[in-house]
Amino acid sequence: MTTPPFFFGVDVGGTNIKLGLVDDEGRTLAYHKIATDEPHGPASAIRRVAIELRTMLADIGHTMTDVASIGLAMPGMIDIVNGRTMEPHNLPHWYHFPIRQALEEETGATVILANDANAAAFGEYWLGSGREFRSMVLLTLGTGVGGGIIVNDTLVEGDHSFGSECGHIIIDFNDDARPIPTGQRGHLEAYASGTAIVKRTQEALESGEKSSLMARMNKGEKLTPLMVAEEAERGDELSLFIVMETARYLGVGVVSLMHTIDPGAVVLGGAVNFGGADSPLGTMFIERVREEVKRRAFPVPAKKTAIRFTSLGTDAGYLGASGLARQAYLRDQQAPVTS
Numbered sequence: 245m246t247t248p249p250f251f252f253g254v255d256v257g258g259t260n261i262k263l264g265l266v267d268d269e270g271r272t273l274a275y276h277k278i279a280t281d282e283p284h285g286p287a288s289a290i291r292r293v294a295i296e297l298r299t300m301l302a303d304i305g306h307t308m309t310d311v312a313s314i315g316l317a318m319p320g321m322i323d324i325v326n327g328r329t330m331e332p333h334n335l336p337h338w339y340h341f342p343i344r345q346a347l348e349e350e351t352g353a354t355v356i357l358a359n360d361a362n363a364a365a366f367g368e369y370w371l372g373s374g375r376e377f378r379s380m381v382l383l384t385l386g387t388g389v390g391g392g393i394i395v396n397d398t399l400v401e402g403d404h405s406f407g408s409e410c411g412h413i414i415i416d417f418n419d420d421a422r423p424i425p426t427g428q429r430g431h432l433e434a435y436a437s438g439t440a441i442v443k444r445t446q447e448a449l450e451s452g453e454k455s456s457l458m459a460r461m462n463k464g465e466k467l468t469p470l471m472v473a474e475e476a477e478r479g480d481e482l483s484l485f486i487v488m489e490t491a492r493y494l495g496v497g498v499v500s501l502m503h504t505i506d507p508g509a510v511v512l513g514g515a516v517n518f519g520g521a522d523s524p525l526g527t528m529f530i531e532r533v534r535e536e537v538k539r540r541a542f543p544v545p546a547k548k549t550a551i552r553f554t555s556l557g558t559d560a561g562y563l564g565a566s567g568l569a570r571q572a573y574l575r576d577q578q579a580p581v582t583s
Contacts, residue, residue, distance in 0.1 A: 256280065449482075
């Protein structure tokens with residue numbers, strides 16, 4: 245029978261909030277998902293989270309006193325030191341809210357606040373594709389490019405809560421480099437994100453490139469990274485070129501991270517993974533990343549750094565948040581008592 249201490253991981257998204265109760269070994273004891281209901285704001289959501297957490301505990305015969313701490317993963321930029329949201333683009337009614345204090349007051353438990361990509365990185369490091377390494381970089385490929393860095397068990401968050409923004413390393417310094425939505429140019433995200441894939445594909449089609457994508461678009465389908473992946477799998481030359489070019493851009497970014505951190509592994513996740521390890525296209529994609537790394541990196545890290553896909557899927561966020569809560573709790577338990 246599993247015994248306390250327990251740790252909750254709360255992973256907030258624009259549509260849903262994932263809640264997981266985890267034991268000291270990282271085993272999930274209970275899991276639930278509730279609607280974010282974004283327009284009603286963070287205070288309402290936090291109250292509903294607290295109610296759900298107590299219900300989950302009661303269902304397995306426990307109470308909040310058995311919970312050592314709670315990890316709270318939030319999207320976008322956050323002020324970790326002061327426990328506040330900043331201006332998450334997918335949560336417009338949640339700006340500048342004291343989220344950590346609110347959850348602590350509702351639950352009576354200590355809350356550890358983290359960026360959601362950083363939490364996912366810690367989840368993969370603790371329980372997933374990075375668990376055999378002392379250090380790891382995660383890149384999450386979605387609408388943008390997120391990331392997380394762990395070095396010797398420590399999540400890199402930085403002095404200003406902007407650490408591990410791996411999608412914003414510069415891979416093109418030219419004045420006409422591709423921009424991200426905030427206007428800065430040359431960031432990895434501007435080349436390797438789902439948004440960038442669509443943009444680059446649109447540009448190629450508008451310049452006259454032939455592709456089976458046009459037949460689908462002419463029928464009213466919206467161009468998406470998934471459509472590009474599907475047509476690449478069917479042999480469309482333009483779509484396959486876009487996928488492989490994305491891998492090349494990603495490889496350039498990975499090399500910069502490798503030369504800065506020297507991680508044991510670089511792990512690739514997110515919705516834009518071209519099917520991942522179980523897909524022939526995903527396998528081609530990650531092999532192209534590895535090729536670019538071998539071409540550009542120093543020989544030792546090029547040979548020894550593992551480059552692989554994530555293994556926890558969408559569970560990485562709540563698992564990583566609970567893992568960060570566990571880590572903080574264990575650190576406090578080991579801290580010397582001062583009089």
